Structure formats: C-alpha cells, structure tokens
Amino acid sequence: MSQLALPAAGHDRPRNLVNLAMLLLGAASLVAFVALFAVYFDARALAKTWPPKGVKLDNYPGSMLVVTMLMSAFTAEWAAFSLAKGNRSQSITGSVLTIVFALSSLNLVWYVGNRLGFGPATHAYGTMFWALLIAMGVHIFIGLIVIVVALSRTLAHQVTTGDPELARAATWYWHFVVASFVLAFFALYVFQHK
Secondary structure: OOOOOOOOOOOOOOOOHHHHHHHHHHHHHHHHHHHHHHHHHHHHHHOOOOOOOOOOOOHHHHHHHHHHHHHHHHHHHHHHHHHHOOOHHHHHHHHHHHHHHHHHHHHHHHHHHHOOOOOOOOOHHHHHHHHHHHHHHHHHHHHHHHHHHHHHHHHOOOOEOOEOHHHHHHHHHHHHHHHHHHHHHHHHHHOOOO
C-alpha cells in the first residue's frame, strides 16, 4: 500500500514561540507608550504653565499604585521561579497574589480617574493625563488576563516544571506593565511641574 502523506515530523514546535509572541506584544506596547510620553513632554514644553492652574494631584494614590505594582512584580517573578523549580503550590500562590495586586491596581486607577476633578477635554494636561491613565488601565487589564490564563493552565497541569514557557512569558509581560507604570508615575507625579 502506498503512503499518500509525508510522515510526521520528529520534533515539536519551537519552545520559545509563546515567549516571542509576548515579547512582540511588549514591544508593540512599548512603542505606544513612547509615543504617549513624546506627546506628553512635547505638550508640556509648549505650555506656559504645566500643569494648568487649579490642577492639584494627590500624590498618595499615585504612590500607592506604584507600590502595589512593584509588589506585583515580585509575586509574578515568584510564581514563575517557583514553577521552574518544581514548586507548583508556591507558583499558584504567587499567581493568585499577582492577580489580587492587579485587581487592586485597576481599582486604584479607577479611583484616581474618578477623583481628578478635570476631564480629558478640559486642557492639554487633562488629555495627556487621561490618555496615560487609560493606557495604563488597559495594559493592567491585558496583563491580568495573561496572568489568569497562565494560572488556569498551571492549575490544569498544562504549564509544568518541564514546560514553564507560558508562566515565564506572562511574567515578562507583567514586568513590562510594571515598568511602564513606574515611568508614567514619574512623568505624571514626580516631574509634573516645569
């Protein structure tokens, strides 16, 4: 009997495909943030007063956002490192804590936006502040989805010590989210005045 198809290949897909996809997603997001920062600093340079008169930002919520995001970076790394070392229960705990910190960060982003006292159409500062705030909220949400998918696959024994690729990729993207947020915090809160 003749064979109509070629025999199956003797190797699996490249193991770094998910990592590559996550790095490309991070790079695309980085380009978007660089563009937002460029517009923010250009508008700041062209404005006579920055931020406009009457705009007062409370540093406490912004500081709490940065602290929460930095703590989530440690728990995300803990989850990936624990899985690579074969400690599945600690990996699950680290992922759950990262999800809790991500939800807390989304809640704080909502709180900051709700208490600003100016809208995106009020002035150039408001437009840029809201653009960066919404971009951060969207990236936190995307990162949250990625971490939830990695956790659910870990719970289903699809991400294991022998194949921790998804957990590492999720952690890389989460580190990008945290780094972007820290840069946005410095732009909006620390270096807000000319």
